[in-house]
Amino acid sequence: MGARLGFVCCLLFVQILPGVFCWGKEGHYVTCKIAQKLFTEDADAAVKKLLPGHAEGDLAGLCSWPDEIRHQYKWRWTGPLHYIDTPDFKCNYDCCRDCHDSHHHKDRCVAGAIYNYSTQLTAYNDPEHLQSYNLTEALLFLSHFMGDIHQPLHVGFTGDEGGNTIIVRWYRRKTNLHHVWDNMIIESALKKFYDSDISVMIKAIQQDIQEGKSADIPPWGNCKSNHTVCSNPYASESIGLACKYAYRNATPGSTLGDEYFLDRLPIVEKRLAQGGVRLAATLNRIFTSPTTISTT
Numbered sequence: 001m002g003a004r005l006g007f008v009c010c011l012l013f014v015q016i017l018p019g020v021f022c023w024g025k026e027g028h029y030v031t032c033k034i035a036q037k038l039f040t041e042d043a044d045a046a047v048k049k050l051l052p053g054h055a056e057g058d059l060a061g062l063c064s065w066p067d068e069i070r071h072q073y074k075w076r077w078t079g080p081l082h083y084i085d086t087p088d089f090k091c092n093y094d095c096c097r098d099c100h101d102s103h104h105h106k107d108r109c110v111a112g113a114i115y116n117y118s119t120q121l122t123a124y125n126d127p128e129h130l131q132s133y134n135l136t137e138a139l140l141f142l143s144h145f146m147g148d149i150h151q152p153l154h155v156g157f158t159g160d161e162g163g164n165t166i167i168v169r170w171y172r173r174k175t176n177l178h179h180v181w182d183n184m185i186i187e188s189a190l191k192k193f194y195d196s197d198i199s200v201m202i203k204a205i206q207q208d209i210q211e212g213k214s215a216d217i218p219p220w221g222n223c224k225s226n227h228t229v230c231s232n233p234y235a236s237e238s239i240g241l242a243c244k245y246a247y248r249n250a251t252p253g254s255t256l257g258d259e260y261f262l263d264r265l266p267i268v269e270k271r272l273a274q275g276g277v278r279l280a281a282t283l284n285r286i287f288t289s290p291t292t293i294s295t296t
């Protein structure tokens with residue numbers, strides 16, 4: 001594997017920060033279901049071994065766990081790991097500038113967390129370090145954050161907290177722009193196109209991937225220079241999409257309806273697919289060979 005770069009050690013601080021929500025339950029479920037289908041035999045076996053018994057071998061059922069626990073006192077420090085705040089109206093991501101929490105602790109953002117938990121998971125093949133981490137938690141956090149980083153507004157402007165403070169109407173319902181991208185677009189799509197059945201939506205997205213509907217699918221899971229994990233480009237894509245699609249025509253007080261929904265749904269479905277493909281690719285690399293983790 002590529003050159004070993006600096007180890008991201010960012011999970012030591014306990015602090016309370018305001019909550020920002022994530023891809024809803026459905027979004028995380030879809031991303032993880034897509035990933036599971038793409039696991040190598042080694043990755044599939046490792047994931048099944050790490051999952052708690054009650055999961056019955058199904059990672060997707062636990063992919064929202066980091067959202068369920070984040071407001072508990074013990075886990076409040078994980079709040080900033082779900083997103084990245086970028087400078088207002090910049091439309092780009094710079095890890096040194098942007099990957100920190102509100103107290104400027106470095107690497108405490110979703111891109112840093114993906115790197116950190118991937119690094120922890122490499123201990124699976126390294127008996128010497130196996131006892132240092134809770135690899136079940138690392139697997140669940142990595143799987144969840146790989147979803148979050150693909151939600152464009154999880155890499156959004158600081159001033160509006162990634163769209164959380166932009167109040168809009170989704171059809172008749174009052175909500176905020178972040179929630180539209182976490183939940184409402186997916187929920188409306190389920191009702192309108194997928195018979196309110198999430199497995200139908202997942203199958204449709206899987207078919208798009210198999211048929212290569214997007215010309216650029218094969219490189220989705222690759223990292224430059226054979227790196228094991230590469231979360232920074234995903235964050236750059238997200239803020240680009242946030243500017244181009246999420247924030248556009250969604251000013252405070254606006255009503256978002258068919259025009260916005262139908263134009264943005266393909267973006268949401270592509271990001272769910274990319275999250276799944278990249279989670280699988282990352283876990284396949286981690287579990288398939290003893291590795292020194294490397295990143296961009």
Ligand SMILES: [Zn+2]
Pocket residue numbers: 021022023066067082144148
């Ligand atoms: Zn989250």
